[in-house]
Amino acid sequence: MSASRxxxxxxxxxxxxxxxxxxxxxxxxxxxxxxGRMAAVFYSPRGQEILAAAMSANxxxxxxxxxxxxxxxDQVAKGIPLKQLFAEYYGKVTGTCKGKGGPMHIxxxxxxIMVTTGVVGAGLPIANGLALASQLxxxxxxxxxxxxxxxxxxGAFHESLNMASLWKLPVIFLCQNNGYGECTKYEKATAxxxxxxxxxxxxxxGVTVDGNDAHAMYEATREAVERAxxxxxxxxxxxxxxxxxGHYFGDPGAxxxxxxxxxxxxxxxxPKCRAQVLQSGAATEADLEALAKQINAEIDEALQFALDSxxxxxxxxxxxxxxxxxxV
Amino acid sequence: MTSASDTQKTISFTDAYRIAxxxxxxxxxxxxxxxxxxxxxEGGGVFKVTKGLSTKYGRHRVRTTPISEEAIVGAAVxxxxxxxxxxxxxxxxxxxxxxMDQIVNHAAKLRFMSGGQTSVPLTxxxxxxxxxxxxxxxxDMLEAWFAHVAGMKVVVPSSPADAIGLLAGCIFDDxxxxxxxxxxxxxxxxxxxxxxxxxxxxxxxxxxxxxxxSLISYGRPIQDAKVIADNxxxxxxxxxxxxLRTVSPLDTETVLRSVAKTRRAVIAHEAxxxxxxxxxxxxxxQEHLFSDLKAPVLRVASRDVPVPFTKVLEQEFxxxxxxxxxxxxxxxxxxxxxxxxxx
Numbered sequence: 001m002s003a004s005r006x007x008x009x010x011x012x013x014x015x016x017x018x019x020x021x022x023x024x025x026x027x028x029x030x031x032x033x034x035x036g037r038m039a040a041v042f043y044s045p046r047g048q049e050i051l052a053a054a055m056s057a058n059x060x061x062x063x064x065x066x067x068x069x070x071x072x073x074d075q076v077a078k079g080i081p082l083k084q085l086f087a088e089y090y091g092k093v094t095g096t097c098k099g100k101g102g103p104m105h106i107x108x109x110x111x112x113i114m115v116t117t118g119v120v121g122a123g124l125p126i127a128n129g130l131a132l133a134s135q136l137x138x139x140x141x142x143x144x145x146x147x148x149x150x151x152x153x154x155g156a157f158h159e160s161l162n163m164a165s166l167w168k169l170p171v172i173f174l175c176q177n178n179g180y181g182e183c184t185k186y187e188k189a190t191a192x193x194x195x196x197x198x199x200x201x202x203x204x205x206g207v208t209v210d211g212n213d214a215h216a217m218y219e220a221t222r223e224a225v226e227r228a229x230x231x232x233x234x235x236x237x238x239x240x241x242x243x244x245x246g247h248y249f250g251d252p253g254a255x256x257x258x259x260x261x262x263x264x265x266x267x268x269x270x271p272k273c274r275a276q277v278l279q280s281g282a283a284t285e286a287d288l289e290a291l292a293k294q295i296n297a298e299i300d301e302a303l304q305f306a307l308d309s310x311x312x313x314x315x316x317x318x319x320x321x322x323x324x325x326x327x328v
Numbered sequence: 329m330t331s332a333s334d335t336q337k338t339i340s341f342t343d344a345y346r347i348a349x350x351x352x353x354x355x356x357x358x359x360x361x362x363x364x365x366x367x368x369x370e371g372g373g374v375f376k377v378t379k380g381l382s383t384k385y386g387r388h389r390v391r392t393t394p395i396s397e398e399a400i401v402g403a404a405v406x407x408x409x410x411x412x413x414x415x416x417x418x419x420x421x422x423x424x425x426x427x428m429d430q431i432v433n434h435a436a437k438l439r440f441m442s443g444g445q446t447s448v449p450l451t452x453x454x455x456x457x458x459x460x461x462x463x464x465x466x467x468d469m470l471e472a473w474f475a476h477v478a479g480m481k482v483v484v485p486s487s488p489a490d491a492i493g494l495l496a497g498c499i500f501d502d503x504x505x506x507x508x509x510x511x512x513x514x515x516x517x518x519x520x521x522x523x524x525x526x527x528x529x530x531x532x533x534x535x536x537x538x539x540x541x542s543l544i545s546y547g548r549p550i551q552d553a554k555v556i557a558d559n560x561x562x563x564x565x566x567x568x569x570x571x572l573r574t575v576s577p578l579d580t581e582t583v584l585r586s587v588a589k590t591r592r593a594v595i596a597h598e599a600x601x602x603x604x605x606x607x608x609x610x611x612x613x614q615e616h617l618f619s620d621l622k623a624p625v626l627r628v629a630s631r632d633v634p635v636p637f638t639k640v641l642e643q644e645f646x647x648x649x650x651x652x653x654x655x656x657x658x659x660x661x662x663x664x665x666x667x668x669x670x671x
Binding site for chain 2: 064066095096097098099100101105107108109114115117118119122124125126127128129130131132133134136137143155156159160162163166167319320321322323324
């Protein structure tokens with residue numbers, strides 16, 4: 001794992017602010033689901049907030065993101081507007097995708113969020129294409145594609161890493177290794193100790209980092225983004241982390257040993273980062289409480305916007321099939 | 329003295345594909361190609377369709393790829409999302425199955441699932457066709473699979489001129505298109521169209537006007553249809569040939585207009601009969617023209633078995649010109665038919 005360096009307090013605080021936003025959105029959504037006030041499939045990112053926030057601190061709004069169904073942390077970090085996000089969760093016409101994609105398929109090109117796929121591993125080949133377009137146009141954008149440890153066992157992962165390395169594409173393969181592929185423990189499904197070890201098969205730079213450590217994660221993504229932007233090719237960046245809420249919302253997670261869960265909880269990235277922020281002097285307890293309040297107000301406003309919005313007109317079913325609207 | 333038609337330039341299907349690619353790349357820098365062996369150093373593709381193009385436009389635009397169909401199509405999807413007009417060459421249609429997730433779950437659906445925020449102006453060129461002894465993993469016509477997925481356009485040309493127009497149509501279309509090239513007729517010659525020929529997608533072509541029966545087809549069997557129509561004309565039977573050109577979206581309007589006139593229909597395709605395009609076309613006809621029909625709508629297709637290797641079985645598998653003609657005669661002989669053929 002790469003060494004953890006000390007971040008400037010302002011950067012650390014920015015990362016925490018984004019991570020806190022992710023955490024509070026996740027809390028809100030789970031609360032809504034639990035109380036029956038929202039009906040949607042949801043894959044909680046609880047525990048993976050810091051890695052997404054630290055990644056995005058190194059990205060421009062124009063950079064591309066391809067993520068997965070467990071992707072709300074990536075999307076928020078990349079700058080998705082909360083009103084459209086919540087409206088999409090509620091299937092409203094004001095949602096990012098007019099209610100046609102839902103939580104597993106959030107798309108918002110204005111913030112560079114090009115694809116959220118519901119198919120494990122499917123984002124990697126697409127990310128290569130986005131990066132290829134940037135390389136050909138010389139537009140200086142980088143593409144980040146995020147996926148879980150389980151995705152590294154699907155063929156698309158291997159085809160994509162080979163192609164990206166061969167063509168020196170400006171792409172970062174960010175594996176969020178949370179220890180479980182669906183309900184199967186990492187060691188029972190993956191033959192290598194670290195996902196990043198697989199990079200060597202494709203003459204690619206592979207880096208394993210503590211995804212729960214803001215400093216290490218920031219530094220690792222900074223380096224990978226810089227290399228990609230400078231034409232030095234792709235990186236397979238493995239961020240070790242943990243997901244606290246199981247695979248899907250409602251997953252009791254009985255397959256996770258109690259001791260393992262307790263140990264992971266002791267490494268929860270959020271309290272750790274909060275302590276670092278306070279220690280750095282970037283914010284006081286009162287500042288952070290005010291921040292949480294401000295974010296919660298923004299979330300409540302977004303939720304109200306979603307609730308006040310209407311579903312799409314049924315005529316929308318024939319729209320967006322083809323560009324010209326032609327449809328049998 | 330020679331007439332204009334004697335001096336008109338002819339081209340093969342292979343020439344046609346190359347001309348369409350060449351003209352499209354010259355017109356628009358965002359047109360790029362990805363595929364196995366397609367650059368000149370690798371021979372310009374196994375079927376030589378792309379020969380000369382990497383030399384002319386550079387290897388950055390005509391990109392030889394690893395043998396990685398999913399990565400090829402996926403990269404083309406991503407490049408299309410970023411505003412390019414990529415053409416992915418998948419050597420053979422059976423290999424397209426390796427990239428199904430990218431085609432079915434992504435290329436076809438991203439426009440809809442993003443609420444129209446993104447589009448995938450992608451063309452997948454692929455080749456197939458039985459008759460060359462390449463058996464069950466190199467010969468299948470799978471167009472019905474893709475026609476069944478909303479958001480995909482499926483195009484099959486029947487002449488070199490149409491091949492240019494339709495391939496250019498696919499490349500400059502803003503939706504994902506699957507363009508199917510027939511391997512058996514690749515050297516067949518036809519008149520060359522004027523430069524930058526482009527045809528609209530989703531429009532069928534009444535190739536030959538007739539009054540007694542509509543023969544609806546696309547791709548290779550159109551060659552058979554033309555011979556049959558000539559033969560039957562000598563017997564006083566007027567066959568109207570409708571070339572679908574685009575299998576999906578299906579031009580039901582042209583099909584129904586033709587059958588409303590002739591009141592008899594035979595549908596022919598190379599793909600196996602069951603759950604095929606013929607069933608779809610027949611369903612449309614009976615839904616709209618049931619009481620006008622003078623005979624049941626008939627289908628002529630290949631057998632519902634894997635494509636065999638050995639000649640005698642492969643020929644038994646394939647649709648037959650004789651069966652197409654027999655089907656037409658059957659519709660004409662059906663109860664209430666107004667036409668009786670001389671025997």
